[in-house]
Amino acid sequence: MLITRLSTLTGKENALEVLVTDAQLDSWASGVLLQDAMPNVPGPLREFIKTGITPEEWQEHFGIADDEADVDAPEGTP
Numbered sequence: 001m002l003i004t005r006l007s008t009l010t011g012k013e014n015a016l017e018v019l020v021t022d023a024q025l026d027s028w029a030s031g032v033l034l035q036d037a038m039p040n041v042p043g044p045l046r047e048f049i050k051t052g053i054t055p056e057e058w059q060e061h062f063g064i065a066d067d068e069a070d071v072d073a074p075e076g077t078p
Contacts, residue, residue: 005052009061014054018045025049 001022004015020041028037034046044055 003049005048007052007054007057009051009053009057012057014048014052014057016045016048016054018049020049 001018001020002015003018003020004013006013018041020038024038024041028034028049034050035043038046038049041049044058047058048054
């Protein structure tokens with residue numbers, strides 16, 4: 001699913017393809033913790049859904065932890 005968010009870091013509108021369902025988004029919107037609503041979505045992409053910050057923006061501004069560097073896999077894959 002194409003997710004479009006406004007980055008809270010840069011103010012830029014970003015769009016990424018993420019393997020997430022409407023049911024998962026609805027679950028999160030109803031108050032379920034993001035990581036519980038979307039356990040199949042990698043952390044950097046969950047951050048994007050929450051804040052609009054892309055993995056590339058995060059890396060550019062803050063660096064990236066080695067354990068989160070697996071965002072080269074197809075979006076939304078575990």
